[in-house]
Amino acid sequence: MFKNFLILKYVVSFSLPFIFLYSIYIQLNGDISPGGGFQGGIIFSTAVVGYDFIKNIKLTDSFLDAFIFLSISGFFIILTISTLPLILGANFMEYSVLAKNSHLGQHLGIFFFELGVGITVSSVISMLYFLIKSNK
Numbered sequence: 001m002f003k004n005f006l007i008l009k010y011v012v013s014f015s016l017p018f019i020f021l022y023s024i025y026i027q028l029n030g031d032i033s034p035g036g037g038f039q040g041g042i043i044f045s046t047a048v049v050g051y052d053f054i055k056n057i058k059l060t061d062s063f064l065d066a067f068i069f070l071s072i073s074g075f076f077i078i079l080t081i082s083t084l085p086l087i088l089g090a091n092f093m094e095y096s097v098l099a100k101n102s103h104l105g106q107h108l109g110i111f112f113f114e115l116g117v118g119i120t121v122s123s124v125i126s127m128l129y130f131l132i133k134s135n136k
Helices: 006-028 037-055 062-089 102-134
Strands: none
Touching: 006 037, 006 102, 037 102, 062 102
């Protein structure tokens, strides 16, 4: 598809590991700094698009099923971590009850919530890209 863009392919292939690492950094530090699940997921899906630019991935049904599975898994992570305080007798999304130390409970709750958002956003955006690319 992009056979004439050799320099661009080399630049993208060189920068992809750094983009993946940056998305993971944004994802993991989302509870203590600006950023988090949505931003990390978008940056991760940008790296997936860059990888597709280099390798020209074909969308198959099993590939699409993996994106759907990841989207649903991320949603259930969000749902579980949000309603777990209700089960433990606290308010909705009151993460301080998740651990004996309330500060640690808040960090754990926000971390897992952001993880679910990141998985959901990256899989949905990547799936949309591949669906638009394949005209399905």
